[in-house]
Amino acid sequence: MGLDTIVLLGVTQPITSYYLPDILKNFGGLPEGSLLEFPLPTGPQVLAETLGQFSQIGFLVLVLAFMGTVAGERNTGSSIMVLV
Incomplete structure (x- = not known):
């Protein structure tokens, strides 16, 4: 999601x-x-509402990035080494 989308x-x-x-x-x-x-x-x-939406979008980007990191660790097997 680029800056142009956020501005839009x-x-x-x-x-x-x-x-x-x-x-x-x-x-x-x-109904009529x-x-x-x-x-x-x-x-x-x-x-205030617009800035609140921007903070929610930023939080969503952070969550998705963390999810990608966790998924990458599960695929490579490094999470098993940490949990053992």
Whole structure:
């Protein structure tokens, strides 16, 4: 996941939040007459949510890297030497 993908996620998040009621209304398959009223997010709220998502993406990258390390040790047999 490159920097351009992270920037794209950061730019589209406020746009998606703004148009979310329209998206759910047109494609959500909700029953007729359902009311969707979401409060318009403020600037600081959008910034906090976006930064929170970036920290989650960073944590996911660390977990996946650790999983690759553990899988590599299992394949080479070095984890057996440590556990013995």
